[in-house]
Amino acid sequence: MMEFLRKYGWTGLALLAALGALLAAVSQGRRAEALSGQLTEARQEIRSLDERLTAAETALESVRAETGPQVTFADPKVAAESRMLTVDITVVMPEPSGMSNDVGFCRPGEDYRLAWAYQSFQRNADGRTYTAAVTIPLDLEAGLELRTENDTVLYTTDSMLDLLPLRLASGGAYWHYGREEQRFYQCDWSAVLEDPSGQETEALNGAFHVYRNGEQVFTGRETEEKYMLEADGEVVDSLGVACAPGDHMLLTYSCEDAFGLHYEFPVQELVALDWDDMRGYPISHDPAVTWPE
Secondary structure, eight states, X not given: OHHHHHHHHHHHHHHHHHHHHHHHHHHHHHHHHHHHHHHHHHHHHHHHHHHHHHHHHHHHHHHHHHHOOEEEEEEEEEETTTTXXXXXXXXXXXXXXXXXXXXXXXXXXXXXXXXXXXXXXXXXXXXSEEEEEEEEEOOTTSOEXXXXXXXXXXXXXXXXXXXXXXXXXXXXXXXXXETTTTEEEEEEEEEEEEOTTSOEEOOEEEEEEEEETTEXXXXXXXXXXXXXXXXXXXXXSEEEEEOOTTOEEEEEEEEEOTTSOEEEEEEEEEEEOSSSOEEEOOOOOOOEEEOOO
């Protein structure tokens, strides 16, 4: 360094300082350029995410418009003596609307003005959701339709069975058919119940029944052990009954809810064939419901 100063003096030192500053500026410029590139990429990613979010929101609104109003029922309670049903109802419109808070309870196909009951619903802050706890007569032989003042149908069903505390979500049993011995075997019975909101629930006094051509040939009550039934005072894990080709074998599940209503759900129906097999027979899972005495 001293040799450099002797040779070039303070002028050389000033040149060195200027060169250092220039190199630092170049380095700073490259760093700024890199940061600018990163910022541009980030902005492009944000723009892309924003476009995808907008597209998703548009698709959601389109689906809402296509599906129409959504109506759900929850926490049903049955007064067996008066045959009245109390249930929480939620109506979700596809988009915020000026729907009247008053809803008519009608027979299917009847106008709002002919409703047999009216209920005022509370509109939530989102402008789309309406809720109410209602108490209505429970007529198991009748259907139900919820309509607005301008006769928009919010919900319709052919049977008020859909509003009861219990419905069959799934069920069945393993089976085998021996054509030569003409015997029908069954085991591993199961039934899963749910409430009107779709939540799995439990029942009381559950039992499985087997009918051959409409005549009951087996009854087994549920036990604490899965797939084990109690029949005629004994615990069984399978059954075998006579069954000829062409016979219809129907499995049902009976139970009671917390309010005393008795249900018997058709679970599975099979028809014996002319060989070692059976064919499934289409059935409705709507229960036969009996009021408590």
